Amino acid sequence: MESINSDWNTKLMEFTINTDTWFLICVFFISAMALYMVLFIAIPFFKRREQLGRIKDKTSRSQQLVEEIEKRQQQQTLTQQELNIERLETDLLKHIKALLNSNPDSINLTTFYADFEKVYPNFKTSLKAKSDNLSANDVKLSAFLRLNLSTKDIAKLQNITPDSVNKARYRLRKKLELNKNDNLFHILSEL
DSSP, rough: HHHHHHHHHHHHOOOOOHHHHHHHHHHHHHHHHHHHHHHHHHHHHHHHHHHHHHHHHHHHHHHHHHHHHHHHHHEEEEEHHHHHHHHHHHHHHHHHHHHSOGGGGGGOHHHHHHHHHHTTHHHHHHHHOOOTOOOOOHHHHHHHHHTTTOHHEEEEEEEOHHHHHHHHHHHHHHHOOOOOOHHHHHHHHTO
16 A cells, blocks of 8 residues: 555656646636636626616506506596586587577576586687777677577577677677688687
């Protein structure tokens, strides 16, 4: 056994590494360390980058979903408002018919004008923006004309003659600076 140990010791003593081999081992070791360090930095970097991409995709999908929900809610709100306006317009026309069928001495238009303001909230301000010198009677006449009532019906509601309605309509056209070719109803319905 001693001979094996001594043999081994002599071989170990004889083992020497030349400088070229030592240089190659060092280069290999340094390359392995550099590769390890690059992978240590690169792998987390690419994982984070991939994770950020997923987060951005998820955020954009969430944002699109929120926009779709908001759009649906706006459409539902608009639909509900349109239904309310149609209902109010129908109620307003029923109210006018009831006023026309009632006794001319008992006609009370204050509720009619309140209902008209609910149906057409911007009408009065838009009309005043077209012409500053409109009187209250001009605004009332415009409201009746906006509903496309006949001269006879307007005369009955305001308790005046149809000629007076025509004169008031003429004065309204002048105040709004309209030509003969301009359709008063179309202009008032656009307000």
